[in-house]
Amino acid sequence: MKENSTLYPDSVDILEAASRIDAFINHTPVMTSHYIDGISDAHIFFKCENFQKVGAFKARGATNAILTLDADQQAFGVATHSSGNHAQALSWAASRVNIPSYIVMPSNSSRVKVDAVKGYGGQITFCKPTLKAREDTLKKILKETGATEIHSYNHPRIIAGQATAALELIKEVNDLDIIMAPVGGGGLLSGTALATHYFLPVAEVIGVEPEQANDAFLSFKSKHFVPSRDPKTIADGLRTSLGTLTYPIILDHVHAIVTVSEENIVKAMRTIWERMKIIIEPSSAVPFAALLENNSRFAGKRIGLIISGGNVDLDNLPWINL
């Protein structure tokens, strides 16, 4: 996989991304809780990207990717396929610089997400809910519009943008022993791993994944790419496969990937809601679930934990249907 390493964002790419997106994004707060520290027997610093623009870290990468296009590219707009936070982030970031955005969304996308993309001025094309239909429809849109594709994670500018969350965390909190992030397509985890490698190399980076969507865990362990196959997990942000760029970065710079049960994801999510009074989405609860499951491994450590987002359907909370 080493052939891709020239595409890895370097430390300057990440620092430049941070200053490029500075006026557009929120510097999100780092929160702590005595109660949470007590039950997890560690010192946990939550980097709260649920308070980020569009409610998720994705605003960072999308903004960085758009701002690095040249004026001609920008004029034709940007396009992607996404049913989730990237769709909102890309249409939001495009609207901030007044360029068009074309979003391919599967026909079964939630109304809340469709409305959000429309609200940001994204031009939506619906397609069948399969990866093939999404890719085919996007190809057609790209041809028709001349827009630039901005992939949701497998893109060096996206990764450099997502890395700025860990960069801010490292600047604010000294002496972290471990930095944890959830892993789906790997945009957040690869960015976090690179930022940690460049700016706090003594810290370990741990990715966390649902047991029921453990393709990154298997790919990491076996060193052979294992795709995600329609996994069933409540952590809807973590159902995708690693990318050809995110996977080698993770192999090179992540220290461990661990998995957690669905039950503990829900328990972790609810504990954070109840005790910290913040709304986080299921994917964001995945790293804290690992702390609850492996108390002794993390005892006494100072742990930075990236809360990826807070976009939840408030009509469908997991503990109410249990």
Added chain:
Amino acid sequence: MKENSTLYPDSVDILEAASRIDAFINHTPVMTSHYIDGISDAHIFFKCENFQKVGAFKARGATNAILTLDADQQAFGVATHSSGNHAQALSWAASRVNIPSYIVMPSNSSRVKVDAVKGYGGQITFCKPTLKAREDTLKKILKETGATEIHSYNHPRIIAGQATAALELIKEVNDLDIIMAPVGGGGLLSGTALATHYFLPVAEVIGVEPEQANDAFLSFKSKHFVPSRDPKTIADGLRTSLGTLTYPIILDHVHAIVTVSEENIVKAMRTIWERMKIIIEPSSAVPFAALLENNSRFAGKRIGLIISGGNVDLDNLPWINL
């Protein structure tokens, strides 16, 4: 009512309360939201007491009341009757200085709240869910234990403590035109009104109350005390009557009391959850509901709004049962 005005906390009482409780409480963040400002056509600064110790502003008053007892009084402990946040706040504050707390709770108190009081070491006595039973049981406990009663709102040290939330808000945000708080027993509103009177006298203070628990609105308008009679409102923190101390302070220093519908309380609560990603209790949503109902009155104003707390039963969210 003027005979009570010698009991009003003065500016020194509030400043002393702030420094006295400083090491015990959280300096809670002030949050803003572009989206919320857009729909309310105002600039709103949310003082987030949902992030306070025990999840509510009540930690301020309880700490101030306990720390101002002399050593002999402290040795015998403190007592109150409460089914809500004050019960948690008093038992928590007592535990911080290692003194006993005796909490009379109605037998129909929620399990979550009973467990929280127990968790802080409060010694609970259950009674029938009537005001008379609560008062009679408390009298008995006071006699048996020699503890000092700390009323949940009708107490100058409690009011001075609650006033420190508005004091922090005023210190952090310049040029507020209006400061809003919900009103139940009036501890938070009277403290907010006094802090504003002393430290930002150009600002107006507006109390907000559910239409279905409008005793403070009627008392304020008629200048004759109207008691609360078992009101039905989702805002469970706002069901109590004003006190003999809080009522005259409110008459003297609050500029208006407005009421809001149950429907708009739920709508306001949900909007804050969805857009700000913070968990607030129904009582905390009441002032924002007034902004949604009276857009034109507040247009263009800089408004400080006290979010009173975030203690919610996550199994019973109001929009799910609608």
